[in-house]
Amino acid sequence: xxxxxxxxxxGALVVLSSRPATAQRExxxxxxxxxxxxxxxxxxxxxALDLDLSTLRLERLSLGRYRLQYEPRIAYGILPRxxxxxxxxxxxxxxxxxxxxxxxxxxxxxxYQLAMEKLxxxxxxxxxxxxxxxxxxxxxxxxxxxGLLTKSFVPGRLHLNASYGTFAVRQAATGVLAPPVIDGxxxxxxxETGMSMxxxxxxxxxxxxxxxxxxxxIVTKWRWLAGAGIDKSFALSSVLIAADVVAxxxxxxxxxxxxxxxxxxxxxxxxxxxxxxxAGRRFTGISPAWFATAGSTVTLPFNR
Amino acid sequence: MSHMKRIALSAIxxxxxxxxxxxxxxxxxxxxxxxxxxxxxxxxxxxxANRLFNAFDYGHAxxxxxxxxxxxxxxxxxxxxxxxxxxxxxxxxxxxxxLDESAIGPEWAKLAPEVLAMFEWAHMLHRQIYxxxxxxxxxxxxxDARVAEVVSYYKSRPALAFSSKPKDMELMEGQPYxxxxxxxxxxxxxxxxxxxxLQMTLYDALMAGRTRQERQANVSKVVGLFRGMxxxxxxxxxxxxxxxxxxxxxxxxxxxxxxxxxxxxxLHDVVSDxxxxxxxxxxxxxxxILAAAAHYRDDHTxxxxxxxxxxxxxxxxxxxxxxRPSFGTIPADPSKAPNRRx
Numbered sequence: 001x002x003x004x005x006x007x008x009x010x011g012a013l014v015v016l017s018s019r020p021a022t023a024q025r026e027x028x029x030x031x032x033x034x035x036x037x038x039x040x041x042x043x044x045x046x047x048a049l050d051l052d053l054s055t056l057r058l059e060r061l062s063l064g065r066y067r068l069q070y071e072p073r074i075a076y077g078i079l080p081r082x083x084x085x086x087x088x089x090x091x092x093x094x095x096x097x098x099x100x101x102x103x104x105x106x107x108x109x110x111x112y113q114l115a116m117e118k119l120x121x122x123x124x125x126x127x128x129x130x131x132x133x134x135x136x137x138x139x140x141x142x143x144x145x146x147g148l149l150t151k152s153f154v155p156g157r158l159h160l161n162a163s164y165g166t167f168a169v170r171q172a173a174t175g176v177l178a179p180p181v182i183d184g185x186x187x188x189x190x191x192e193t194g195m196s197m198x199x200x201x202x203x204x205x206x207x208x209x210x211x212x213x214x215x216x217x218i219v220t221k222w223r224w225l226a227g228a229g230i231d232k233s234f235a236l237s238s239v240l241i242a243a244d245v246v247a248x249x250x251x252x253x254x255x256x257x258x259x260x261x262x263x264x265x266x267x268x269x270x271x272x273x274x275x276x277x278x279a280g281r282r283f284t285g286i287s288p289a290w291f292a293t294a295g296s297t298v299t300l301p302f303n304r
Numbered sequence: 305m306s307h308m309k310r311i312a313l314s315a316i317x318x319x320x321x322x323x324x325x326x327x328x329x330x331x332x333x334x335x336x337x338x339x340x341x342x343x344x345x346x347x348x349x350x351x352x353a354n355r356l357f358n359a360f361d362y363g364h365a366x367x368x369x370x371x372x373x374x375x376x377x378x379x380x381x382x383x384x385x386x387x388x389x390x391x392x393x394x395x396x397x398x399x400x401x402x403l404d405e406s407a408i409g410p411e412w413a414k415l416a417p418e419v420l421a422m423f424e425w426a427h428m429l430h431r432q433i434y435x436x437x438x439x440x441x442x443x444x445x446x447x448d449a450r451v452a453e454v455v456s457y458y459k460s461r462p463a464l465a466f467s468s469k470p471k472d473m474e475l476m477e478g479q480p481y482x483x484x485x486x487x488x489x490x491x492x493x494x495x496x497x498x499x500x501x502l503q504m505t506l507y508d509a510l511m512a513g514r515t516r517q518e519r520q521a522n523v524s525k526v527v528g529l530f531r532g533m534x535x536x537x538x539x540x541x542x543x544x545x546x547x548x549x550x551x552x553x554x555x556x557x558x559x560x561x562x563x564x565x566x567x568x569x570x571l572h573d574v575v576s577d578x579x580x581x582x583x584x585x586x587x588x589x590x591x592x593i594l595a596a597a598a599h600y601r602d603d604h605t606x607x608x609x610x611x612x613x614x615x616x617x618x619x620x621x622x623x624x625x626x627x628r629p630s631f632g633t634i635p636a637d638p639s640k641a642p643n644r645r646x
Contacts, residue, residue: 047335271401304338
């Protein structure tokens with residue numbers, strides 16, 4: 001497994017060695033997690049290559065545990081109103097977990113703008129992603145489709161996102177399913193049963209062990225996400241502030257709906273560079289937590 | 305049917321219904337500039353002028369936003385408040401990065417996103433030609449080929465590209481809505497024309513210089529002249545600057561691009577007139593703007609000959625358009641360089 005430190009170092013190297021180019025109006029182009037999870041209905045412009053190579057997320061979980069996630073992402077405007085993207089989230093977790101760090105998987109996505117915004121019609125887009133887990137605990141590929149809506153008003157913009165998709169889990173012997181999310185806790189109590197259990201990050205390495213063939217079966221479940229966000233631009237300083245509320249539900253595993261709220265800022269520092277920061281709180285769900293994110297975007301023309 | 309399935313089905317119906325509307329707006333999408341070694345040369349080598357262009361984005365966007373949101377906007381709003389802010393603050397301390405016009409004028413951006421896209425695509429061409437001439441690494445003998453390349457890239461999107469056929473004055477000044485803006489808001493109109501004056505004279509400033517020093521001095525000169533205009537509103541252009549009159553070097557060398565930019569600047573004025581003129585009902589403004597924009601894209605409406613276009617510009621007189629700067633070779637002693645405030 002690739003070490004998280006080497007992934008971070010590689011990302012930093014790529015950012016520093018990138019040829020300077022524009023990030024024209026990039027500060028207004030919201031992507032999931034940049035700075036908040038709710039994004040706008042505008043894909044990467046045609047022939048532009050967005051390099052989001054330094055996206056970091058730090059979470060403070062219960063019992064003083066911290067978790068660091070690094071998620072480089074590349075998006076390319078391959079066709080009119082159409083982007084394709086690749087993201088590679090990796091993680092670095094508490095000491096008691098093995099493996100402590102590594103690449104969680106590879107997400108391959110696309111986004112298509114169905115309609116640009118006009119006076120009486122919001123901008124609409126649709127996106128989809130296949131997420132292929134990697135590493136010794138990898139399960140099945142998960143899929144999701146998302147609708148995005150953006151409506152501009154004089155004071156700011158409103159964004160609505162809704163997604164529906166799959167996730168894979170192992171059926172535990174007790175009949176309780178472990179949650180699949182990489183940012184979920186490794187040790188938790190199932191609310192409905194009060195049962196203490198470990199998630200996939202702590203389970204044995206099924207794919208490499210003799211028990212794999214006879215291990216708990218993998219099943220596919222459904223998940224949904226709904227989010228609403230607002231943003232306000234300060235045009236003359238090329239700064240945007242944004243906030244959102246997101247509800248996320250992993251169905252069929254006895255896990256309550258996660259509610260989270262975030263606020264962030266995004267600034268066009270130079271023609272070459274956009275930086276963003278955000279902080280948020282997961283209020284409910286299996287593991288309430290504080291988190292902070294930071295990232296940068298460099299945009300290059302890539303048309304010949 | 306489960307609750308979630310009903311939601312998913314509804315979403316599919318909503319999104320699917322937009323495909324028919326998409327057929328009309330299909331060609332209007334964002335596309336990045338042409339990648340080239342000269343990208344951002346103007347930004348790097350002429351930062352003062354480059355920053356002024358960032359400020360120009362505000363001037364156009366706030367104008368259209370104001371006229372659309374406040375159909376009865378007073379003279380004090382544009383010729384007073386906005387003119388004062390722009391000339392006393394924004395142009396004095398222009399932004400360091402390009403501005404997002406849809407953040408300045410969100411309602412204008414929704415009213416005619418197709419036309420905003422045309423403007424932005426043409427502004428991109430402006431910047432790319434500046435880059436070619438600002439890049440000292442490109443030999444003079446290669447400049448024309450590079451300019452041809454960026455013009456070709458610009459024209460690759462006919463839904464956005466202005467015609468490279470010159471249009472007669474009837475298209476701009478002979479319509480039911482014509483002249484409304486300049487009559488009501490003469491100061492702000494002069495400010496917009498001064499933007500267009502600088503955009504075009506800058507080409508001659510770059511092309512007239514044989515060395516980097518000369519180009520720097522020439523650019524400083526036109527920037528200084530521009531700043532002088534904005535400090536003394538009575539010296540702002542009284543007629544729409546036309547490229548053959550104020551930038552003859554550029555016109556002679558790149559007539560196609562010069563025509564494109566004159567058409568761009570004409571449409572800027574036309575949109576102002578449509579928005580400012582109460583003769584055009586609010587419900588008809590979008591369609592009127594789109595129709596005008598289509599005429600500036602096509603190669604047959606109100607087309608005149610290149611020679612007539614040149615003659616018309618020269619007969620109108622460069623003096624009323626802000627003047628035709630003269631560029632000399634700078635002396636060896638930098639202290640004898642041309643006066644920036646001339």
